[in-house]
Amino acid sequence: MIQQPDNPPPELHEVYQTWQVDRLLADLLHAYDSIRAERQNRINKIKELSPTLRDYLLLLLAGKSPKEIASHFCHHPNQAQADTVRHRLSQELYPVIAKLLQQRSISFKTVQWQIIPDLLEKAGYKILPKSNQSDLFSPDLGLTLQIAEAGLKQYLFISEQYQILDWPNQGTKLAQNWSDLELFIKWCQAPERYQSLKILLQNTQQYSYIYGSYQKRLDQIEGLLQVADLKDTATITEAILEKSWLLTLMNSWKEADKLYQIISSNSDPILQLKLTKNQAVWHLQQQHYSQSLEYLRQARIILKYCHLDPERSQRWQIILDYYEPQIYFHLEQYSLAQSLYQKAWDKAKQFGWQRITFALQNWMARIALVKGDFYQARYRLEHGLQTSLLYDDCQLNACYNLSLARLEKVEGNFSKSRYWGTEALSKFENLGMVDKVIQAQSLLKSLETV
Numbered sequence: 001m002i003q004q005p006d007n008p009p010p011e012l013h014e015v016y017q018t019w020q021v022d023r024l025l026a027d028l029l030h031a032y033d034s035i036r037a038e039r040q041n042r043i044n045k046i047k048e049l050s051p052t053l054r055d056y057l058l059l060l061l062a063g064k065s066p067k068e069i070a071s072h073f074c075h076h077p078n079q080a081q082a083d084t085v086r087h088r089l090s091q092e093l094y095p096v097i098a099k100l101l102q103q104r105s106i107s108f109k110t111v112q113w114q115i116i117p118d119l120l121e122k123a124g125y126k127i128l129p130k131s132n133q134s135d136l137f138s139p140d141l142g143l144t145l146q147i148a149e150a151g152l153k154q155y156l157f158i159s160e161q162y163q164i165l166d167w168p169n170q171g172t173k174l175a176q177n178w179s180d181l182e183l184f185i186k187w188c189q190a191p192e193r194y195q196s197l198k199i200l201l202q203n204t205q206q207y208s209y210i211y212g213s214y215q216k217r218l219d220q221i222e223g224l225l226q227v228a229d230l231k232d233t234a235t236i237t238e239a240i241l242e243k244s245w246l247l248t249l250m251n252s253w254k255e256a257d258k259l260y261q262i263i264s265s266n267s268d269p270i271l272q273l274k275l276t277k278n279q280a281v282w283h284l285q286q287q288h289y290s291q292s293l294e295y296l297r298q299a300r301i302i303l304k305y306c307h308l309d310p311e312r313s314q315r316w317q318i319i320l321d322y323y324e325p326q327i328y329f330h331l332e333q334y335s336l337a338q339s340l341y342q343k344a345w346d347k348a349k350q351f352g353w354q355r356i357t358f359a360l361q362n363w364m365a366r367i368a369l370v371k372g373d374f375y376q377a378r379y380r381l382e383h384g385l386q387t388s389l390l391y392d393d394c395q396l397n398a399c400y401n402l403s404l405a406r407l408e409k410v411e412g413n414f415s416k417s418r419y420w421g422t423e424a425l426s427k428f429e430n431l432g433m434v435d436k437v438i439q440a441q442s443l444l445k446s447l448e449t450v
Contacts, residue, residue, distance in 0.1 A: 011062045011072075017127070019061055023191060024125045025049060028057075030230040031099040053093055056085070060116050089113065102262065105225045105240050107255060124189075124226025152196060155184045159203035165315070166355050167210070167391040174207065175392065182216065189223035197224055198235055205242075210355065210393060214432035218246045237263050241274060248282045251434040256282060273302045273316065280323060285435055289327045296324055318348050318356060329367065338367045355396065358384050362399050369407055377407055398427035402440055409443065414450050421447065 015021065028049060049057070059069045066086045070077035094111040097119070101108055104123040111119070120126070158177055168174055181204060188197035201224055208217045221243045228236050244259035260279060266272070280295035303316050325340035341364050348357040365380035381404050388397035405420035425440035 011064070012058050015058050015061045019120075020125050020127055020191075021058070024120065025054065025057075027100055027103075027125075027230050028096050031103060032096045034103070035095060035099050049093075049096075053088070056089060056093060060089075060113055061120070063117065066113060100230075103230055103236065104228075105222070105236075105243055105259060105262075107258065122226075124223075152184065152188075152193075155181060156196060156199055159200050162204045162207040164206050164210075166353055167393065175211070178207075178211065182212075185220050186223070189220075189227055191227045191229075194224075194227050194229060197227065210395065213430060214246050214250050216432075218243065218250070218432075221246065237266055237271065241271065241278070245274075245278045248278060248285065249435075250432055251285065251438075253282060253286060269302055269306045270308075273299055273306055276302055277320065277323075284323065284327060284330075287330065289331055292327055293324070296320055296327075314347075314351055315353070318344065318351060318353060321347060322356060322360060325363065329363065334367055334370055338364070338371075341367065355391075355393065358387055359396060359399070362396070362403055365403055366406070369403070369410065374407065374411060377403075381407060394427055395431055395433070398424045398431065398433070398436065401427065402436065402443070405440075405443055409447065414447055418444065418447050 032049070055072070056069055059072055064072070066089060067077065067082045070082040070085045074081055097116060098108070098111045101111070101119055101123055106119060106123050108115070108119055155177075159181060162174060162181070164174075181200065185197065185200050185204070187193070188200060201220060204212075208220075221239050224239050225236065225243070228239065230236070240259050240263050244256045244263075247253075247256035247259070260275065260282070263271070263275065266275075276295050276299040280292045280299060283289075283292035283295060299320055300317075303313065303320070306313070306316075308316065321340070321344035325337040325344065328334075328337040328340065341360055345357060345360045345364060348360060361380050361384050365377045365384070368374075368377035368380065381400055385397065385400040385404065388400055401420045401424035405417045405424060408414070408417035408420060421440055421444045425437065425444065428436040428440055
């Protein structure tokens with residue numbers, strides 16, 4: 001570990017107190033190794049952090065400019081000496097910092113000395129004030145740091161119950177422990193608790209997508225990326241993939257695409273399957289329907305080469321079947337969409353996947369609505385609404401609320417339409433489902449003049 005010198009210069013004393021210097025330097029060396037592996041023909045342009053470069057970095061963290069850094073080594077630096085510092089920073093330090101930021105999934109346009117402290121703080125290298133750490137387990141929350149440390153093992157065990165792929169049995173009490181689990185996930189966002197954080201996030205992934213919010217999950221994944229061991233490339237890649245998926249769901253398409261490009265060269269077939277499906281949805285949300293169909297076609301091909309067990313393979317087929325008819329629905333090819341939805345619904349029901357069966361049922365109700373079969377639409381929606389309430393599925397419940405608002409509007413029941421639309425909007429906002437928020441807002445706006 002890099003220890004603080006006994007008598008550091010005054011301008012560096014605060015740096016050692018407020019930054020995880022040893023961890024930052026170790027990760028920069030790892031980033032350097034990655035660059036060296038990628039750019040065999042450019043090794044001479046990037047060198048390991050020498051004591052001088054280390055001091056450059058620390059002085060940058062102290063807010064010093066290249067000219068001020070030069071004055072640290074020479075009381076009255078001339079222009080040439082200041083330019084030398086700038087050159088070494090741009091050629092030897094900035095590329096390594098840029099690589100580290102990329103590994104931490106931090107967005108940036110270019111690395112400049114003025115923004116390096118902010119970027120590295122976003123990457124998780126600044127020491128969290130002790131007051132913030134203790135606030136996380138304040139008496140108001142019913143937890144203390146001592147209890148948290150003692151209870152972590154218990155909550156790691158509890159988190160295993162959250163590895164669900166469908167609605168949990170109604171007799172389970174997962175919701176009762178969920179808020180405490182979220183608290184432990186936040187507490188584990190520290191390098192020394194990285195392995196525990198990995199387990200908690202892996203175990204709660206599917207549950208969080210059904211019962212949590214996209215923004216909270218995104219915060220958790222970003223927390224993981226900030227403290228991840230850079231040698232754990234598999235976990236980092238999966239985290240970047242999940243972050244890009246969440247950004248896609250939240251309509252942050254440019255940010256999502258940047259992350260997709262980072263991991264696109266990964267050759268793992270299962271990761272490629274997930275990535276290709278995500279990109280299909282990315283195009284679908286932006287109304288790039290032909291591109292979305294092509295990505296779904298590619299995903300089906302990749303699925304054949306993944307050699308998954310039959311159950312997992314069937315589950316993936318249903319996922320792909322869920323998205324394809326949406327494209328034809330938006331293209332107003334309703335008969336084709338209806339046929340595909342019916343096949344997907346039959347397959348999901350036979351498979352026993354309740355949640356996606358009712359998600360498909362909502363789309364089938366929407367097709368009945370556009371075809372003028374209001375009785376069938378209402379029957380499907382009211383049945384689905386009650387089921388979503390039974391399982392306390394806020395996300396699916398909000399989707400049914402919005403579909404009911406559409407139905408009531410078409411039938412001229414404007415007050416009921418406003419009610420269901422308002423219900424849907426509130427839930428979508430809490431969940432962070434940006435595209436659905438826009439749809440609900442649009443519907444409510446259309447009701448202002450009736």
